[in-house]
Amino acid sequence: GSGSGSGGDGNTGGGGSTENAKVAFLMPDLASTRYELQDKPLFEAKMKQLCPSCEVIYQNADSDAAKQQQQANSALAQGVKAIVIDPVDSAAAATIVKTAQSQQVPVIAYDRPIPATPADHYISFDNEKIGAMIAQSLVDHLKKENAEGGILQVNGSPTDAAAGLIKKGIHSAVDPSGFKLLAEYDTPDWQPEKAQTWVSGQITQFKDQIVGVVAANDGTGGGSIAAFKAAGTKVPPITGNDAEIAAAQRIVSGDQYNTISKPIKIVAEAAADTAYQFMQGKKPAGKDTLYNTPSQLFVPTVVTKENIKEVLFDSQIMKAADVCTGEYAKGCTELGIK
Amino acid sequence: MTTTTDRQDERLLDRQGLRGVLADVVERARGGDLGVIPVVIGLVVIWTVLQILNPIFLSSANLVNLTLESAAVGVIALGIVCVLLVGQIDLSVGSVSGLSGAVLAVLFVGNGLPVWVAILASVLMGAVIGWLYGQLFNRFGVPSFVITLAGLLAFLGLQLYVLGTKGSINLPFDSGLVNFAQLDFVPDWLSYTFAVVAAGWLFVSGFLHAGERRRAGLSARSVPLLAVRSLALLAVLAFVVWYLGQTRGVGWMFVFFVALVLVMHYLLSRTKWGRAVYAVGGNVEAARRAGINVRAVYTSVFVLCSTFAAVGGILAAARLAAANQSSGAGDVNLNAIAAAVIGGTSLFGGRGTAFGALLGIVVIQSISSGLTLLNLDSSIRFVVTGAVLLLAVIVDSVSRRSRTSHGRA
């Protein structure tokens, strides 16, 4: 041993055989259900298909950058041949990239970029864009309805970098829209209960001036809807993001205006594909270059009552059996979802 | 006036009748022994400040929200009071409440069981968790801090597992449960009846008790004093009902919470079990030597706390009309414990009341609701929340401070 700072136990770097190789798939948080429920199984399935003997090391950092660093280090100690990471903190993930690269392990940034230190590859759709899209869709809808009044904005956690990006995107659509931004709120820990409490207060304060609510994800959107319901007033159009089943149900029943469906299957499979190439020692090129990193970017789709059938059900992302339960069956039939 | 059995010591200052009561209150204020009055003063201070900052704060509509928002965490805080009374702690109430909401949603929505079965199952699960804590605590003597920290993690995991692939489950808006938490309000006439019954009951029970004491040759409260007391209560309750009635009125969920507080107050102050709880919190060894089954007391208290956490989780899920992965996470734990502590419950055991939980949660929700209305930046909001919280408690503590110098440690 020595103080040289690199090495690791028998880690031979990127090239060579992929027999029994390991790859790390590091996700950032549990606030959104997609990482556990979609990204992980999809990535694992694709990997299994490409390389049956390979092992995927999945970790979730539960919104803690230090924990993610620990998870990356332990993946390196296990001798992974590539790391796919959705960073908790885009800036802080630079350390992970540095450490991995110093041990000749390639890093693929997934979902969120790592601007400070270029990773080896970047595969994503863009959170800022997502924010802009849900807000724009709402604003367009309100204009069409000739609504008059103001908008509430429910952001994500104040300590979450991704929430910051979404917030920025929402502002880019709401600020120039002509609708007054009545108030906005950073929801601690993305908690729906907090969103509900806040929106309840705003309903007392602004009464029927509120014509729409931009909520940064489906959970806070659901909380906002509950607030209007509990106040006994009409529910205005409210946005969401992540396309959870619960959100799909609310869209079907007309309580929620929109959500956004990310082509997670495509992205996850692309990530698996790219990671596999790196593990074989190749250096895949990207279509674009972002943050000095070869990149592949994919575009998400806003889901509303109008297109929910095609986007979510016809494409097999969701099964009607999961969504059209109990009281939602009626709405499903109306929309022709079976 | 002949001297009663209990007032024969010549060093006792004379404090009889209405005037005596006043003198007594002054003396107790000087001695810092005012019970919950300081918390109430703290509350009034905060309310004034917040009302000045935003005139909507004390509006009837907002106060109605406040009552409904207090219920879920308030019920949890009630359980925390019990554990703190025996000098232990439960860090897992948040997780347990989240798990309970998840179980409810899965059974009710996912499996289509009747709602009461789902509720019963959730509550039972809470009780079983508490029983488990009690066993671990009694058998192995592991500090409750560690047991419940482990519980926090384990039940959070279980919650995620139960919610499984769905992640978030909606409760139907038209179900009785959601209505109960969101839209069911007590009709005005019934609210007023409640107020009158409460005040009447206070008078009658006081009157009977005073008679009994007099017959036994003990000093007793005078009838005018009893009358004044119950009239004051009537006035306060009637005003509250009237003011909340300006908009939506008194929510059934809040009534449920208050009823639980009253039941717990009775159990803690008027039963053998309650005495045992205070005794164990004051001095376990003395309680044990008095022949109290200390283990049973610990177990009962852990069971109660987890059960209340489960009930709180059901209320929270009903209020949100959904159970999701972050239910019960965040500051539910801290808020519940803080409510108990602000309400005057000691972290070292043996001191506190059920009403403390009610007052404490109202303080906390007031701060949160008041600052929410102000629409500050998150950073500023956190700072101000901390400052106001401190302010509320300083008022309380300052009035208690003279205690030590007056010899009531």
Added chain:
Amino acid sequence: MTTTTDRQDERLLDRQGLRGVLADVVERARGGDLGVIPVVIGLVVIWTVLQILNPIFLSSANLVNLTLESAAVGVIALGIVCVLLVGQIDLSVGSVSGLSGAVLAVLFVGNGLPVWVAILASVLMGAVIGWLYGQLFNRFGVPSFVITLAGLLAFLGLQLYVLGTKGSINLPFDSGLVNFAQLDFVPDWLSYTFAVVAAGWLFVSGFLHAGERRRAGLSARSVPLLAVRSLALLAVLAFVVWYLGQTRGVGWMFVFFVALVLVMHYLLSRTKWGRAVYAVGGNVEAARRAGINVRAVYTSVFVLCSTFAAVGGILAAARLAAANQSSGAGDVNLNAIAAAVIGGTSLFGGRGTAFGALLGIVVIQSISSGLTLLNLDSSIRFVVTGAVLLLAVIVDSVSRRSRTSHGRA
């Protein structure tokens, strides 16, 4: 052999020399008075289990990571031990550490000040925060739970404010600070020197002390016993150095943490101040009557705790090479307190050691690192973490349990 002054009571069982020491250990094990040994056993159990589950766990590379990851929260836990010793609590260490990291980053990177100025400013800010807590506690008698809960919120807000719109600030990789936390390892020869010096010092100081006692007519440890003890230490340390040296070696940051533990151990056990801390935790009123300035003790302890939190925050920022909005959030608070409690510090004050923080944090980090290696679903991981945590502490508690029946409550 003549009887020494301290061993003249005829009821004392004879426990002299090596054999006596063994008999003593057996007796103490029966009586549940083994100090930190049970925690060590708990640690060994966990390590074995985790190693069986994943053979990489005990690999040198992973253990090196473990040591580095323990340092930041470990330093914070050291402060928590102090507050717990006087029977108080600090819930805000997470926020303070996050704020300290943010201040460091803003001053160092944002304003381009020299790194030592930035560090000094952060640490000083920690001390000022602690002083503030002390004042609030002493003046108004507000429970420390509430003060520091307010602090938790306020300093989280301040952290967000300081970081401003950026949200996250990178520290340059080539700065000394980041190197210190990530890449600086003690050269092998120096590590071995440390080991030899430590063992030698243990022997020499023990030898001198024994001589002094013998001259004063008191019983003393025999020379062979002292020799065995320091040889054992040497063996353990040399093995650790050798094994970690298989990959990267002993990190300077870990050495720094261990040095702090040693300093705190000295302060707590060998100075007047340390005595005062234990006395205040055991019985405040008795301490006050003994003429101890109880307020000064409280203030000193709060200052220490917040200062350590600030230092921990700097280490965490250095290790991550960034300060961000979620630094110090999440489970830093709970982990730090849990480390102290697992290391044997009582939540009621008066019992605990600095080494407890070291052991406790190693237990916690082992569990976390071991389960990270296992590649489980989040839901399962939480459940297993809870279970393993409980297991570790049950081993400890069971061996302590017999205490009460042996009369050491």
Added chain:
Amino acid sequence: MTVLSLRGINKTFGAVAALTDIELDVAASQVVAVVGDNGAGKSTLVKILSGVHPPDSGTISFEGREVEIPTPAAAHRLGIATVFQDLALCENLNVIQNLFLGQEIRPLRLNDVAMETRSWELLRQLSAKIPSVRVPVAALSGGQRQTVAIARSLLGDPKIIILDEPTAALGVAQTAEVLNLVERLRENGLGVIMISHNMADVRAVADKVAVLRLGRNNGVFDVGDVSAEDIIAAITGATDNAVSRRAQAMSTREVTP
């Protein structure tokens, strides 16, 4: 008739052998005084009898049957009531609550009035000087607390009462009342174990005196047959002891003014 009898009781705390091979017999209507130096093991013996500590070895017989007393509750069930030297009161509870702790009247709806009336009766009987029974015990003086602890042992219907230095903190009047009480208890057929350092009190009420020294039996005497000096000699293990020396010094001083 022997109610309680101990054989071969041993108890070790860490490196200290607190009790070695203790024997003791108590009959109904008998007052046995246990005396001994500080740290002789008297309170440890009391704690073993009242279920606080289990003995390391030895047998306890109660009314002829061999029994185990693993918990204080078990001792209560057997009919052993104890006043502990450290009183074992809950400081946060008031006098009534402490008196009736574990034996409240009407468990599901406490009968405050009955409990308060009974409390005053008991306290008056011990001529306690307690201004109010509704203050927490933390606010009482040392003697007042001790009176409360003694009063508590009289509730219920014990067969044996153990008093560990019951009069240590009491005033002269209260001490006299407690001695009266002990005599009444004997008349009512109870067995009484009383621990005391006061030879006058011991000789006034006890029938038998058992001496402990350094954790071992050091003789059992009939009170009628033995002088205070003999008992003190047995306690200290020497006829030339601090007490006798002091007595001598005093008398010399008085003789030579």
Added chain:
Amino acid sequence: MTVLSLRGINKTFGAVAALTDIELDVAASQVVAVVGDNGAGKSTLVKILSGVHPPDSGTISFEGREVEIPTPAAAHRLGIATVFQDLALCENLNVIQNLFLGQEIRPLRLNDVAMETRSWELLRQLSAKIPSVRVPVAALSGGQRQTVAIARSLLGDPKIIILDEPTAALGVAQTAEVLNLVERLRENGLGVIMISHNMADVRAVADKVAVLRLGRNNGVFDVGDVSAEDIIAAITGATDNAVSRRAQAMSTREVTP
């Protein structure tokens, strides 16, 4: 020469007037016994003198100057050392640590050896029966603890020593040693305030006896001029009291067998 003098001291706890208009004088080389019934206010007086509670009103003069004693530390600085009735020891600390609490030898690198040696000296002097000084005080018997508390008050260099029922839990030998000690203290010119319920002890060592009754002065006597019966009458407020009745009953019983 009067070292300590109190005038018009009042103290109320809640609804109880614990002390009313108390006066007391203590001279150097004088032992003043304060006696009184349980709850008479003796310990409250002690606590006021040692800075534990502030008085509600009244003045304290020390060596001729009027002083305030707001904290125990202030009392220590004046040279007032106190043994409290509740001992005020830290149960988690061992005997040495308790003895030297607040007055450790070599604050920055504690001198264990010196402290242990001195501890054994002090304890031996009080003929304490403590097997080891390295056990926590929680493990000591009642009398052993009281010995530790008394030993502690002798450290430092006090001008006045206040002993609140110092011999309540002590064995006969230890009690004799404490009485010897009090006499030695008087010879060394210290003022001693001793509280006791034991008339024999009071008459043996005290110069003056101050009686408190229900929180008020009830007479100060020179020990030479007064019989135990008179003191007891002053304490109980009646010549016909439990003590006298009991004495009478005993004598009648002895006369008529």
